[in-house]
Amino acid sequence: MYAIYNLIVKISWFFLKVLAPFKSKIGLFVSGRMETFGRLSTGISKADKVVWMHVASLGEFEQGLPIIERLRAEYPSHKILITFFSPSGYEVKRDTSVADVVVYLPMDTKRNASRFLDTVHPELVIFVKYEIWPNYLRELEKRKIPAILISAIFKKEQIYFKAYGGFMRKALRKFDHYFVQDAASQKLLTSLQIKNTTVTGDTRLDRVSEILDSNNQLDFMEAFKKDRLCFVAGSTWPEDESILIDYINHAPRNLKYILAPHTIKKDKILGLAGAITKKKVLFSNIDSTTIGNCEVLIVDTIGLLTKIYSYADIAYVGGGFATGLHNTLEPAVFGIPVIIGPDYEGFKEAEDLVAQKGILPIADQWTFGELMKKMLDNPEFRKKTGAINATYIAKNKGASNQIMTYIRTLL
Template structure:
C-alpha cells in the first residue's frame, strides 16, 4: 500500500505541473512550491531552533493562530515556520507577522520530504485539524521529532475507522498527542487503539474571543447605520445571494443590509448590485457618497467582515446553500443571532449552536423570510439567541492555553 501511495502522489504532482500551465490557481500551487526551499535557506540557518506549524488553508490557519501567537511570545528564540497546502491560504497569509517564515508545503514525496526536513530540522511540529501526510509523518517519527495534531475532529465516516483504512491509521502513529475538539473524537480514536488523546476544544474559540478586545469601529458603518436594524450577510455564494436579494427586494422595513460576497470580483459585485431594487452602494464606490441614502451596502473588498459583524443585529453566514458553511463564530462572538443554510453537517460549532438555538438553519426562501422577520420584530428572540452564541464561546474557549502547557513540557523537559 505504501508503494501505491507514493506512486499516486508522484503521479499527481506530475499531472498538477502539466495542468498548471493552463490553470491560474494550479499555477500558484505549483510555482509557489518551486520557491519553498529557497525561502527556507534564506531565512532559517542551521543554528536556528525551529517550530513548524502546518495549516492546509485559511480556516486551519485561523485555528492555529492563537497557538502561533503564544509560541512567538513564549519562545522568541525559536524560528516559527508556517506552511500551507493550498494557495487560498498561502496567498492571503504569506506576509502574516504571526510567523517568521511562511511557505508552501512541498508535496509528500520521499525526496521532497527529505529535502524539506533536512533544511528545517524542526524541534516541534504542529499539524492543524485534518492534515495527514504519511511520508512527512513517517520521517518525523524516524527523526524523533515531537509531533502534535491540534484541534482535530474525527468522524466515524473517515477512512481511519474503515476496514480498508489501515494505511492511514498507521500514519496516525506518529503523533505524540491528539488534541481533539470533542469527546466523540476521543472515543473514536480509542476504538482503533489510540489513547494518547486529550479533549481541549477548538482553538478557533480563542481566536474569536480576542475579537471583542479589538477596536471594531468602522467610520463608514457608523455613517451607514442610523437607528435601523442591520443584517450582515458574510461570505455569501450565489445560492445565498439569490435568497437574500429576493427578501431585500420584497422588504417593506427600513432595515439596512450589508452583503460581503465570497466572490469580490467587480463583475460579480456589479451583477449583485443590479439585481437589488433598493438603493444599493458598492463599498469600492462609496467615496463622496452619502451612505445614509443607501439601504444596501455590498462590501467588495476583504479584511473588513469581522468588524462589520459588530454592527449587526442579525447575521447571515454564507455557504450553507452551496459548498459548505463559512465561519459562524466570528458573528456569534458579538452576541447576535446567526442564520445559515442547511449544509452545516461536519461543522461542530454550527451543529452545537443550532442544537442550542443560537444559530438558526433555514432550507428555503420561505424559511429565510420568516426567520429574518421574526428576529427583526422580536427583541427577546434576538437577545436569547445572541446570548446563547456568546455564552457558548465564553464557556468553551481556552484550548490554546491547555495545549501550550504540554508544549512547554516538550520543549523544556
C-alpha cells in the same frame, strides 16, 4: 504500501503540472511549490530554532493562530514556519507577520519529506485538524522530532476507522499527542488504541473571544447604520445571494443591509449591485457618497468583515447551500443570531449551535423570509437567540491554554 503511496503522489504531481497552465488555482498550487525550498533556504539557517506549523487552508490557519501568537510571545528566539496545502490559504496569508517564513508544503514524497526536514530542522511540529501526511510523519518519527495534532476532529466515516484504512492508521499513530475538539473524537481514537489524547475544544473559540477585546470601531459603519437595525451577510455565494437579494428588494424599509460576498471580482460585484433595487453603495465608492442615506452597503474588499459583524443585529453566513459553510463563530461571538443554509454537517460549532438554537438554518426563500419576520417582530427572541451563541463561545474557550501547557514541556 509506502511504495504504492509514493507512486500515487508522484503521478498526481505529474498531472497537476500538466493541468497547471489551464487551471489558475492548480497553477498557483504548482508554481508556489516550485519556490518552497528556495524560500526556506533564504529564511531559515542551520543555527535557527524552528517551530513548524502545517495547515491545510485559511480555516485551519485561524485555528492555529492562537497557538502561533502565544509561541511568538513565549519563545521570541524561535522562528515560526507555517506551511499551507491549499492556494486559498497560502495566497492570502503568504505575507502574514505572525510567521517568519510561509511556504507551500511540498508534495508528500519520501524525498521531499527528508529534504524539507533537513532544511527546516524543527524542534516541534504542529499539524492542525485533518492534516495527516504519511511520509512527513514517518520522517519526523525517525528523527525523534515531537509532533502534535491540534483542533483535531474525527468521524467514523473517515478512512482511519475503516477495515481498509491500515496504511493511514499507521500514519495517524505517529503523533506524540492529540488535542481533539470533542469526546466523540477521543472515543474514536481510543478505538484504535490511541490514548495520548486530550479533549480541548476548538482553538478558534479562543481566537474569536479575543475579537471582543479588540477595537472594532469603523467610522463608515457608524455613519451607515445610525440607529437602525442592521443585517450583515458575510462570505455569500450566488446560491445565498439569490435568496438575500429577493428579500432585500421586497422587504420593508426599516433595516440596513450589508453584503460581503466571498468573491469580490469587479464583474461579480457590479452584477450583485445591479440586482438590488434599493439605494446602495459599494465600499470602494463610499468617499463620494452620503452613506447614511443608503439602505444597502456592498463590501467589495477583504479584511473588514469581522469588525462589520460587531455592528450587526442579525447575521447570515454564506456557503451553506453549495460550497461549504464559512466561519459562523465570528458573528456568533458578538451575541447575535446567525442564519445559515441547510448544509452544515461536519462543522462542529454549527452543529452544536443549531442544536442549541443559536444558529438557525433555512431551506429556501420562504423559510428565510419567515425567520426574518420573526426576528424583526420579536426582539426578545432575537436577543435570546444571540445570547445562546455568546454563551457557547464563553463556555468552550480555553483550548490554547491546555495546548501551550503541553508545548512548554517540549521546548
